[in-house]
Amino acid sequence: MMEKILADIITIGDEILYGQIIDTNSQWISTELDKIGVSVFRKTAVGDNKEEILKILKESEQRSDIILITGGLGPTSDDITKPALAEYFNSKLVLNQEALEDVTKFFKSKGKDLSELNRQQAFLPDVCRFISNKSGTAPGMWFEKNGKILISMPGVPFEMKAMMQQEVLPKITQKFTMPVILHKMVKIVGIGESYLSEKIADWEHNLTSDIKLAYLPHLGEITLRLTATGADKEELRLQLDKEVMKLRGIIPNYIFGIDDDVLAKVVGAMLLKNKLSISSAESCTGGYLAYMLTTIPGSSEYYWGSVVAYQNVVKTNILGVEEQTINEYGAVSEQTVKEMAEGVRKKFGTDIGISSSGIAGPTGGTEEKPVGTVWIGYSDKNQTFGKKLMLGNDRDINVKLTCIAIFNMIRQTLGS
Amino acid sequence: MMEKILADIITIGDEILYGQIIDTNSQWISTELDKIGVSVFRKTAVGDNKEEILKILKESEQRSDIILITGGLGPTSDDITKPALAEYFNSKLVLNQEALEDVTKFFKSKGKDLSELNRQQAFLPDVCRFISNKSGTAPGMWFEKNGKILISMPGVPFEMKAMMQQEVLPKITQKFTMPVILHKMVKIVGIGESYLSEKIADWEHNLTSDIKLAYLPHLGEITLRLTATGADKEELRLQLDKEVMKLRGIIPNYIFGIDDDVLAKVVGAMLLKNKLSISSAESCTGGYLAYMLTTIPGSSEYYWGSVVAYQNVVKTNILGVEEQTINEYGAVSEQTVKEMAEGVRKKFGTDIGISSSGIAGPTGGTEEKPVGTVWIGYSDKNQTFGKKLMLGNDRDINVKLTCIAIFNMIRQTLGS
DSSP: OOOOEEEEEEEEOHHHHTTSSOOOHHHHHHHHHHHHTEEEEEEEEEOSOHHHHHHHHHHHHHHOSEEEEEOOOSSSTTOOHHHHHHHHTTOOEEEOHHHHHHHHHHHHHTTOOOOHHHHHTTEEETTSEEEOOTTSSOOEEEEEETTEEEEEEOSSHHHHHHHIIIIIHHHHHHHSOOOEEEEEEEEEESSOHHHHHHHTHHHHHTOOTTEEEEEEEETTEEEEEEEEEESOHHHHHHHHHHHHHHHHHHSTTTEEEETTOOHHHHHHHHHHHTTOOEEEEESTTTTHHHHHHHTSTTGGGTEEEEEEEOSHHHHHHTTOOOHHHHHHHOSSSHHHHHHHHHHHHHHHTOSEEEEEEEOOSSSOOOSSSOTTEEEEEEEOSSOEEEEEEEOOSOHHHHHHHHHHHHHHHHHHHHHO | OOOOEEEEEEEEOHHHHTTSSOOOHHHHHHHHHHHHTEEEEEEEEEOSOHHHHHHHHHHHHHHOSEEEEESOOSSSTTOOHHHHHHHHTTOOEEEOHHHHHHHHHHHHHTTOOOOHHHHHTTEEETTSEEEOOTTSSOOEEEEEETTEEEEEEOSSHHHHHHHIIIIIHHHHHHHOOOOEEEEEEEEEESSOHHHHHHHTHHHHHTOOTTEEEEEEEETTEEEEEEEEEESOHHHHHHHHHHHHHHHHHHSTTTEEEETTOOHHHHHHHHHHHTTOOEEEEESTTTTHHHHHHHTSTTGGGTEEEEEEEOSHHHHHHTTOOOHHHHHHHOSSSHHHHHHHHHHHHHHHTOSEEEEEEEOOSSSOOOSSSOTTEEEEEEEOSSOEEEEEEEOOSOHHHHHHHHHHHHHHHHHHHHHO
């Protein structure tokens, strides 16, 4: 049995201790380490306080193989992670040429000159290896001492994530011998956690002991994570594939993808394959549907655009919804979303039109149509229909759940 | 000078270390403690592991006056916080009558009988005081030892929050004499961290020692947090106000709000105050601008809607951009965003029209217009203009930074 590789995560910053920001970094780092077989042993948050930083470094070094630090690397004087690290490793800050080139290039790409303050960021402890930051100005640092590794990264989440993925995780994987751990993510939409759990109970019960199952629910979707641990990569891969195949037999309609598949992307690929163009008419989703569609690179191949109709006058004047329809049935109705979907399809000249109209909340509900009542619409040359959703009280969650339901509606309509 | 009251927060649970859930409890607890003048000194997350729990309790006791623990109080065998606490305090678990009555009442209110597993939850270490849990079955525990206080609470957020508000915070306030701590957040947009820091260096240098300054940067915005500590609340408030006034004198154009102000909301309030309606024509922001505008409750008072024109044919057919303009200058150009802004303003009949068109990336750049080149446009009855932004390579960040730049453009245009 191989020994477990243990990690400590340290978050540095007064803003974490004061509670002014939620530390999402350490959760993300844990998940990524877990995927490559590293176990997080402790997480600690300390302030921008040199004594405290030195203390926690010493403590962490005693229990863990890898210490990952985020935060406290900004160019201003309240960021003291770097001087603390220099002191800890008994080294001095020197101008790092690679870091200087990197930060100079970063500013140049923005059409700006390097300020003195940002030039200071290229000074690193002389015993560390420089880690490039492609998304910001604070370089990362890689230290090694007595077989332990210490990595310091910026606290800005997208900078830290890029650095982890491009540099840190690959280097850690090289450095340690780890058991083979393979994950398979089965992406599911259109069914709740407890119903899903009932449907797949027998399958779950019959899983072999080297495969672990986790439910990862996330706003309208559920990911089933299958984790296989062992020595033979190829065998594990085959085992996982076999289990996914079994699952597909049990819940064929709810699985929309595997691993990195994203619902909007899966739908986009279906549209592309069928050479279909699409446009949207949004009321309660307020542009979020368009945003989700356009986050997919290449979406301009099939997505024409959207009309966000936040006033009824836009629904009638631009989308051609009949005033009488709104007066008779209301803006949140089957009739209205049908006319919106058909209207935008014709106006934009696309093959498919989709629409949303609902009471997203937190106010605006009536007895007949409470907050959370949402209609979504679909129109192509053969059919136009609406579908009702009954959601909850949270505005932002309702917007996002509506978009997921629309994607699933397109997926099921094209798939059938 | 009063001594600071220090607290340690300990989160117990394997699911935190694996990254399966984000720990939001410790952030919430920090904020509440901060309000009553208790400073959080460290936050630690450890697993469901008795050795580790005993270790962290010992460490925390040495540095802090108050130790708050969440998690590991469930009825199942992997929850071991209670036996660990009993061992730590050298005490034994006994049936606590108050706790038994409380949990019995809880089940009764749900129309259920007490199960044996839940009856076990009423066993508490004999040296602790019982804390009632109005929202669940796991009681809280209050320990005192050598002038230090240790509080154990359930990990379920709404149970913990109710317990803190109803029982724990009032008891802490009674127990300690605390200094007054006041925060003031100054919200800034349109300037980078290092430039800002240079501009306000003299002011920062002259701050009195009882005011601390922190930079909290966040995607296109920076919050300056001023923290004043002392004895007299009214005096501190005046001091903070004075410093904010000085700041306003130094960087008047960059400050968009104070404390909880949100840029989209500040802009919305300006529109409302001036009785102006607005519509948008979006290309590279792909609906996100509309989404941000519509997340503000009451935005339907001034926001009519958006046309997301992801194809040039939508720009010409729906928005009325001249085909010749696109052919001559390109879709990403000053001329095009001006025609888009003016087009949507006229089409929707609003007072103001705004627009975006850019190369959000990751691909699609040319030598002349590299990825990150974005034009934003503004039009009202008196003027129509465009503004160029040079952003980075990350598609999603570019979209969000473009929206912030548009809000700032509206703010500055209406403010002047």
